[in-house]
Amino acid sequence: MADADELKIPAATRPVAESIIARTDHVCRELLDDEYADLARHVVAKLARKRPSPIQSGRAPSWAGAVVYALGQVNVLSGAAAKPCLTADDLSAAFGVGKSALGNKASPAIWYIQVDGLIVDARTLPLPIQARAFELGVIPHIPALGRDGTAALLGQPDRHNA
DSSP: OTTTTTTOOOTTTTTHHHHHHHHHHHHHHHHOOOOHHHHHHHHHHHHHHSOOOGSSSSSSHHHHHHHHHHHHHHHHTTTTTSSSSSHHHHHHHHHHSHHHHHHHHHHHHEEEEEETTTTEEEEEEEEEEEEHHHHHTTSSSSSTTTHHHHHHHTTTOTTTTT
């Protein structure tokens, strides 16, 4: 697995990023798999490189849980057919944080997706790639169009406010 140097985690955010990664590694290895652990490392590194880095505020367990929760949302972790399968309650207990903490911190992280082996923010991708990610169920709506625009494009009522 990639370490902090390979992940290009800046020195200023390295201590908190390493604390978060230690937690994601532990839970992923115990309850999920190495692939989730590796993906979580990349998401934490991406958050650590942002300016200002959001991980500088808040508790490490909350960030760790939120990262794995967001990855789980993208990968339908709580679906009955998912292997492995964990619910928000399971993740909340594993990280020792409330479910609301998972959702509150995970909201921005849900936009991080893997494209050709790289973790990228789906909101920065060209519209055709955003549309394909939405079609695949990887993201909740097409960011360039917003929730209402995505629903209108599909000729559906806005699912978010329904």
